[in-house]
Amino acid sequence: SQELEQSPQSLIVQEGKNLTINCTSSKTLYGLYWYKQKYGEGLIFLMMLQKGGEEKSHEKITAKLDEKKQQSSLHITASQPSHAGIYLCGADLRNTGKLIFGQGTTLQVKP
């Protein structure tokens, strides 16, 4: 089983709609990292969260880390076709510098 579980696995939304992607661990997260991947390409870093309760925003994307540091959510407001891609959460579960990743969430935004 995955140490980091993402939900949903895939998502299709109409342009302009809001959406949320979740990332859950049974262990404390020593840093939670959100990445985006366009199909067939490498991962682009979006945001990093380290403190319980932390929230960060960039343009229309907001990420939060819960107080217990075991779950994070990524929220996109007023989605656009440019938001389409695969979103992956990564975490350092053992404070070793090695990141493990969730399965990814594939997002499609219909114009």
Place this chain on the structure above:
Amino acid sequence: DVKVTQSSRYLVKRTGEKVFLECVQDMDHENMFWYRQDPGLGLRLIYFSYDVKMKEKGDIPEGYSVSREKKERFSLILESASTNQTSMYLCASNEFDSGANVLTFGAGSRLTVL
């Protein structure tokens, strides 16, 4: 900008062939990583290196080896490619810091083994 370059974007190899995947980073990072990405499984760590000539197994090292002779270069080797090694391979690097372990990724190498 930090740049991680993977020399081959697409490769097609035959079963039993030896395959080299090369990765070069230009920011003097200590750590380098090789992941493979498969649908429904996300990224899985194959090997990583925290210094020249140093390596450590990740979660799925079987069938792979690595080489790090220079700080900027980290190679993944498939000694005898098999069809179940058909995948997207991603190289990444970072400077381990207790404050932030942001990985910078290359564009990926898509390997097909026939």
